[in-house]
Amino acid sequence: MESAREAGAVGRLVGDGLAGVVAVVRDTHRAISDRAFDAVGPVSRPVRAVHDAVTGGVYAIVRAAHATIPRLIGTTVEHGWRPEKSPLSGSPAGRVTLGVVNGIWGDTLDARHPDLATPMALRARDADVQPTAEDLRAAFPAATPRIVVFVHGLCETEDHWSLAADRHHGVAGTTLGSRLRREFGYTPVYLRYNTGLHVSDNGRRLAALLEEVSTAWPVPVREISLIGHSMGGLVIRSAGQQAAGAGHRWAHAVRNVVFLGTPHLGAPLARGVHRVAWLLARFPESRPIGELLRRRSAGVQDLAYGNLVEADWRAADPAALPSDTCTDVPFLPGAHHYFIGATLGGRPHDPLAAVVGDLLVPFSSAAGRGDRRRLPFPAGNGRHLGGLHHLDLLNHPAVHDQVCAWLAAPAAQPEGDEASR
Structure with a gap:
């Protein structure tokens, strides 16, 4: 049981x-x-x-x-x-609890307490959906040739895509997935996964899962769009890179990728925890507390600078101060890539915005604009939203409007152009 x-x-x-x-x-x-x-x-x-x-x-x-x-x-x-x-995962509160625990200690759970570790799976009607033709047909009886896959962030579950859905005007309980289904004929597909594992491990699993899903989907797949919140965007990028290397067919069907508050260049909070752990380890009296902080999950550690591939962490010394040695991963060819970043203040370049951002991710990281790494978002494919925090990006009306505008009429995407500010 x-x-x-x-x-x-x-x-x-x-x-x-x-x-x-x-x-x-x-x-x-x-x-x-x-x-x-x-x-x-x-x-x-x-x-x-x-x-x-x-x-x-x-x-x-x-x-x-x-x-x-x-x-x-x-x-x-x-x-x-x-x-x-009923199981703990059978209630919304239980799923939230497991999501947080998996985010903080997910790799430990995977190794020592697998009954509490969240397996990667598609979700429908509060249940896992196996990537077989029979199960997909039963879970998605109105499946369409256009799929939009939602990938949540650290310590989250698929339930987070419905947060504050009642704040929308017009149709109560509207989510981004339901709006994309209603307006564009997309079939929304929600992923749940163990966010405490390395991003590269989750990327490999997602790549393999999407290959199975696209093969067994009830109708021929014509188009796939991917939407990731926070860490979910990193997992999407890692999955695309690994799918391209493995020759997966689903990668050729991807037409749109949307990143919502994704820390492409890392998150200051994750780096801060690493530095505090390093500092505490310098002194015998505080070393045990530093060791406790060092037990944070591999997923949290990857957020320091946005690790995407195994080489980014395999040879790294976990006790050393963090540094940006991340591998550049190209965007999926043939797909349009977009980002939305938020700040608590009204402008993206205020001093406070540069430090605090949306409480977790600075706008420069969400936009992929750094001193060493710069992501090739074309002009018009980026948006700043002021006065919002990190979780607002999951289900805010302004996010809905912008994503729908992009997916309704995607702009040309020449390589090398930069996102508008």
Whole structure:
């Protein structure tokens, strides 16, 4: 039973987490006491020996209790769970919780608690859809030759594409997907995936999944559009690069790619966490906390500068200060590429906008305009929206209007032109 497995996995995850916290406290205590005893000198050795023996035993007992009790509860619940109980992922709140946990520790979950790790899958009616002709036909009975795939960002799920849908004028509950279906005949397809994995790993999985979907789609696929929010845009770019290298057919059907608040050049917050972890690791007393910060997911680490390919992270030293060594990945040939970036202030080049951006991504990163890397967005294929934050870009009326305008009449896209500001 899925619900029982999730309950057991939650217990084991909580146990591991509590044991990790105890370990941080223990190591911090040890570093502080070592400095104090070293300052006193050899005369402190008898007291130090007694202190280390006592505290070591206490921490071992506490750590074992914190690790064992939640695991025991989880195991008990797992074996005694009633079949009628729905899984944690069966409710909106549970899906949001799992999305956040996967974003922060997704690679750890994938390796140690797979029942809580989110597998990459298409979603329809709150369920995974297998990429087979039978399942796709059942999930999308009104499938059209035009597909638009929505790829969410870090710590999100497909539910985020419906955030604040009631703020639209005219039709209540309008999402970008429903509007594209109504106005242009697109079939909206929503992806869910483990955002804590490396972007390149998710890109490889997405490339393979889209190849299966386009082959088994109920009607011949004439056109594919891809829309990514935040990290989702990086996953799309990585998938396109890997699909081109593997000779996947779906890549030739892509006509439009839209990036909403995508950190093409990285996110300052992700770099800041890395630098804080590096700084804390310099001192024995703070090193355990630094180690705890270093356990953030591979996906979060990739956001520092926008890693897209495996070579960007494979040889990198996770303990070193981050630097921009990302590989340039070309846009998909034959497709129009667009971006929308937001800032809390009204203008994209205000000093505050350069630092804060939309709270998570600066406009320069969303636009792909940096000192070392510049993405070739053509003039007219970029848009700044002032007074919005990062999550507004998922489902704001101004975003809807701009995306619909682009997809209704895509402009010519000569290589090398730059996005308008």
